[in-house]
Amino acid sequence: MENVTGNAPREGGTTGPALHGGVVAGVVLALGIVAVLGLLSVKIVEELTDHAATSRDNVHWSLAQQEVEYLTLHQTILAALHAPSPDLGVLRRRFDIFYGRARMLTRGQMFDELAAEPANVDVLKGLNGAIAALVPRFDADDAALAAALPELEREVGQMRPLVRAFALTGVRHFAAVEDQRRTAFRKLLLATSLFAVVLLLILAALLVFSIRQNRELSRRGEALRIVSDRYAKAIDASLDAVIVADTEGRIVEFSPAAERTFGYRRADVLGQDVGELVVPPEGREAHRTAMARHGRIGSGTIIDRGRVLVEAMRADGGTFPAELSLATSDGPTGPMVVGYVRDITNRLASQRALTEARDKALAVAKAKSDFLAVMSHEMRTPLNGVLALLDLLGGTALDAKQREYLETATLSGEMLQRRVDDVLDITRIEAGRMRLRAAPFDVADLLQQVARVNTPAAEARGTRIKVRCDLAETAAVGDGERIAQVLLNLVANAVSFTAAGEITLDAQAGEGAGEVVFAVSDTGIGIAEDDRERIFEDFVTLDPSYSRAHSGYGLGLAICRRVVRALGGDIALESTPGVGSRFSFRIPLAFDAGAAALPSAAPSIAPLTEELRVLVVEDNETNRFAVREMLLHEGCEVVEAVDGLEGVEAAARERFDLILMDISMPRLDGIEATRRILGGDGLSRAAPVVGLTAQALPAEQERLREAGMVDCLIKPLRVHALRTLLAQLTGRDTALPPSDGSWLDGAVDPAIIDMSVLGELAELLPAAMLCDRLGTFRDELAALGPTLALPAARGDLPHVADIAHKTCGSAALFGAVQVQDILATLEEACREGEAEFVAPLIDELAVAVGATTEALNSLHEELTTSAPRLCASASRSR
Amino acid sequence: MALRFAAGLLGAAAAALALCLVVTPAAAESAATAGGDAADEAGAVILEVTGGVTGGSQAFTLRRLRSLPVTSVETSTIWTSGIIRFEGVALADLLAAVEARGSRLRAVALNDYAVEIPIDAAGLDGALIAYLADGRPMPVREMGPLWIVFPYDLSARYRSELIYSRSIWQLRRLTVED
Structure with a gap:
């Protein structure tokens, strides 16, 4: 009886105790009665014995x-x-x-x-x-x-x-x-x-109870069998490998999926140590420790902790990444560990592929951005030269035909320049570096200006431009320049697509407080519905005949949308083909009646003295020399400092009208030096600081602005750019006729040496000095290979980068563009830790240095023989 | 129960054996010197043994009986009060002395009461032909001169109606029958 109740399944616990008590009571009662019966029997036997052993005779x-x-x-x-x-x-x-x-x-x-x-x-x-x-x-x-x-x-x-x-x-x-x-x-x-x-009766009751209990037991047994069957089927059907082991690590169950995953047959592995079979040798020690710890303290390392990544081993010894989930469970001989193992090789592979694809896409995007920045920079430099020359040409005696050609060429050049600037703009916005400058402006004036600029072009096509401003107040504070940029673009666009029509430029209050809706409507050809979203994408022009008929290069609207979004709004388009289009954008704008629109001069720049005193902070001697010469040429007084610390000291000691600051310098870099000068209490704490950098990328320029620089000049420093800067500072027209570098035309391959750069240098320097400098540069180039060899061989990338950076500056100064390019790439590769590119780049560099040296030699020769004029002018400027 | 019985039987058997083996010549001597009256009685035939015995019939005087091995039993009886020490000759000894050849024994009393005792281990077990009670000969008025007694106190098996019926007093004759 005891046994039966003792083996009753646990789920019977609700009724178990009562039944159990009844059984125990019954058994106790029965035993008591058996005892009483025993006593009675003894008595009966005694009685009967007494009867036989009678104390009486007959x-x-x-x-x-x-x-x-x-x-x-x-x-x-x-x-x-x-x-x-x-x-x-x-x-x-x-x-x-x-x-x-x-x-x-x-x-x-x-x-x-x-x-x-x-x-x-x-x-x-x-x-x-x-x-x-x-x-x-x-x-x-x-x-x-x-x-x-x-x-x-x-x-x-x-x-x-x-x-x-x-x-x-x-x-x-x-x-x-x-x-x-x-x-x-x-x-x-x-x-x-x-x-x-x-x-x-009691025995009968117990019998009945026992039978019922038995029936209940078999019912539960059947239920249990069904459950185990279901469990077994679940294990069999599981796609994950299921391995059940006891606390000693011996395999108790091994599912069909496990057979497939690990390549063992179930019959062969039962009873074997799970660690020996599926854990790679290098993981076994940890496995044993974990098992021992689990056995000792009952709670394991990764047991019941969800999924973990492990390395698992197949029968053939090959390993694979697996996701493992462990749980403990009671078995017939003690606790069991149930392991679910999933082979995630494929998943990891696809993850990796995805990651690679994403990285590649990002890299492509970055490359595009970088490429655009570099290209536009590269284009701007010669373009500047072209435009300057066209300007010069305009000052000479020309007949009507020539003048017409000249004007066309100038227009084309300017158009190209705008587009290059647009590309740079996109890059800047793309990088999230577009800086909005809030300043007071008048909305009505702004609309008028935009209209005025476009009126000649519109009138040429028989189109009228109307301006309507429905705002209660027009004195606003915001980035008027950006708004004007968008409106100009939209109006120019409208002009292009409207012939003998009307263009309306208007501004009205939006629904929200402080919201203004600007709109440009036209009565042009309109835009098909399918194209309305597409036209805001980069480099999208509508059908090819279109682009031929109307000059569109596909960036204008893309820039507009970017700028509007940066301003906190969005741009919308309504259009009916054949009737017209309406571009509108809604942006938040602050209105301030008290704020008078100021002329857009640079208000932060200190008052100027007649003769500008300029501090040049630059570690590269050649560069410093070039900048000094240019400044002297422009009639400035120049003080030089060889690094950031010296610069800060000089700025504290003296008062300057302008500080030109190199960025990358030993001891103290230009960024930190700028902060110290502007944040200190030296004499030049209010002086405008302008950065000198070889990096045209928006990120770099933004960094400089954050440090407090008012502007930056891209190296190589151009006379024109420097003059523009000085003109801004002084408010004077200091433009001088551009120099004439034609004496060097066709002497060398422009892919190796940019003669325009060298030409500017030649304009500034006495011929002897130029020769001298060129010689020095040649020596520097000759020493470059051996200098780089050792650190490159040692894998000392930072050192290689430093050397490349230093020489790159010199190369830029002398217009040695090929060497400059390679060095810039080499520096970047070193900074990024891409060691594998270093050796090929150095090889490439050796070839470029050879070509450049040869070109320099021929130049040098030419200088010393046929340019006495240069030498004379140079000595005069000294 | 069975165990208790078995133990009891075993103990009883052992005790009976011990008592049967207490054969004391001293007791015989003391009885022999019981005085003149006793001497007369000792000379009279008090028991005849007939049937399958040596010579067909044997007569026993008290003296002759007392010459046989003496066995004593101390026990109470249902017919007397108190413990009595009986002395006499074991029935088996007597039958051996007369070389009895038969399967049963017929015992007859003075009043012609008669009973049959089988001549086997069960029948002879504990049976004693007593001639002395507490050292004195027993007159007829006190169930004498010969009384077949059993060690009743020793075991319940000596307290059955069968044993009581075989406890014949005033014994006069034994006949060994086939």
Whole structure:
């Protein structure tokens, strides 16, 4: 019974205790009854034994025999009375026998029982007294006995009623005793039977209970079987490998998926150590430790912690990345560890592919941005030269035809310049570096200006431009320049696509507070619905015939949308083909009646003295020299500092009208030096600082602005750019006729040396000095290969980068563009840690240095033989 | 239960054996010197053994009985009060002395009471032909002169109606029958 209840499944716990209690009570009761029955049985057996081992002789026979002995005695006396010579010996023997029996009846246990009844005692006493009275007669001699025979016969005869009464008394008594005894025994048997019946009932109840329990057990067993079956099927069907092991690490279950994943057969691995089979050798120590720790403290390292990444091993020894999830569970022989293993090789591969694709896309985007920045920079430089030359040409005597060509060429050049600037703009916006400058401006004025600029072009096509401003206030604060840029673009666009129509430029209040909606409407050809979104994308022009008919290069609207978004709004287009288009944008704008629109001069620049005092902070001697020469040429007074620290000291000591600051310098770089100068209390703390950098990228320029620089000049420094800057500072027209570098035309390959750069340098320097500098540069180039070899071989990338940077500056100064390019690339590669590019670049560099040196040699020769004019002018400027 | 019984039987058997083996010549001597009256009685035949015995019949005086190995038993009886020390000759010894050849024994008393005792281990077990009670010869009035007694106190098996019926007193004759 105990066993049955003990093995009952745990889920029976709700009813279990009650049933269990009932069973225990039943069992205890049954045991008690068995004990009672045992006692009763003992009693019965004792009773029966007592019955056999009776303490009584055959009572009835004894009592009857007493009477028989009496009668025999009496008869013997009678016979003796009538006999002539009586045998007195026989008579005495008969009396003795009678006496003996009577005596026996008054002793022994038989008497004890009889005497319990007072009435019997009297009968016994009477009988005994009578018998005792006879003794003297029999003990007398033969004569006396013979003589007394008649009296004896009478006396004995008189005893008869006594003897009879005694016998009957005994019969009565023993019948009663026997009856009592039988009754008691019957009761005993009855009690025993009752207990037996109760016991049977209890046993029957327990049997019924046991049967029910059994039925319940088999039902649960069946349920359990179904569940295990389901579990087993789940394991079999699982796509993840399922391995069950005990706490010793022996495999208990190995699913079909596990067979596929690991290449073992289930039958071969059961009972084996899981660590030896599926954990790669290098992970086994950790596996063992983890198992031991789990066994010891019951909570493991990664057990019940969700999914973890591990390295797993197949039957053939190959490993694969796997996702492992462990759980513990109770098994028949103690806790079990259930492991779910998923081979994630494919997933990791696709993740990697995705990551690579993303990185590639990002790199492409960055490359595009960089390319655009560099290209536009590269284009701007020669373009500047072209435009400058066209300007010069315009100052000469030209006939009408020539002048017309010149104007066309100038227009084309300017258009190209704008587009290059647009590309730079996009790059800048793309990089998130577009800087908005909030300044007071008048919205109505702005609209008028935009209209005015476009009016000549529009009138040429028979189109009228109307301006409407529906704002209550027109004095706003915001980046008017950017707004104007967008409006100019939109109006120019409208002009292009409208012939003999009308263009309306208007501004009105938006729905939200401080919101203004600017719109440009036209009555042009309109834009098809499919194209309305597309036209805002980069380099999108509508159908090819279009672009031929109308000059569109596909960046204008893209820039507009970027700028508007940067201003906090968005641009929208409504259009009906053949009827017209309406571009509008809604942006937040602050209005301030008190703020008067100021002329857009640079308000932060300190008042200028007549002769500008300029501090040049530049570590590269050649560069410093070039800048100094240019500044001297422009009539400035120049103080030089060789690094940031010196620059800061000079700026504190003296008052300058302008500080030109190189960025990359030893000891203290230009950014930090600028911060110190502007943040300190030196004499030049209010001086405008302009950066000198070879980097045209927006990120770099933004960095400089953040440091407090008002502007930056891109190296190589151009006379024109410097003049523009100085003109801004002084407000004077300092433009000088551009120099003439034609003397060097066609002397060298422009891919190796940019003669325009060198030409500017030649304009500034005395020929002797130029020769000298060129010589120095040549030496520098000659030393470059050996200088780079050692750190490159050692893999000391920072050192290589430093060398490349230094020489790159010199190369830029002398217009050695090929070497400059390679060095710039080399520097970047080193900074980015891309060691694999270093050796090829150095090889490439060696070739470029060879070509450049050759070109320099021929230049040098030409200078020393055919340019005395240069030398003269140079000495004069000194 | 059974165990208790078995233990009881074993103990009883052992005790009976011990008592049967207490054969004391001293007791025989003390009885022999019981005085003149006793000497007369000792000369009278008090027991006849007939049937399958040597010579067909043998008569025993008290003296002759006492010449046989003496066995004593101390026990109470249902017919007397108190513990009595009986001395006499074991029935088996007597039958051996007369070289009895038969399967049963018929015992007859003075009043012609008769009972049959099988001559086998069960029948002879504990049976003693007592001639002395507490060292004194037993007169007829006190169930004498010979009384077959059993060691009733020793075990319940000596307290059955069968044993009581074989406890014949005032014994006069034994007949060995086939």
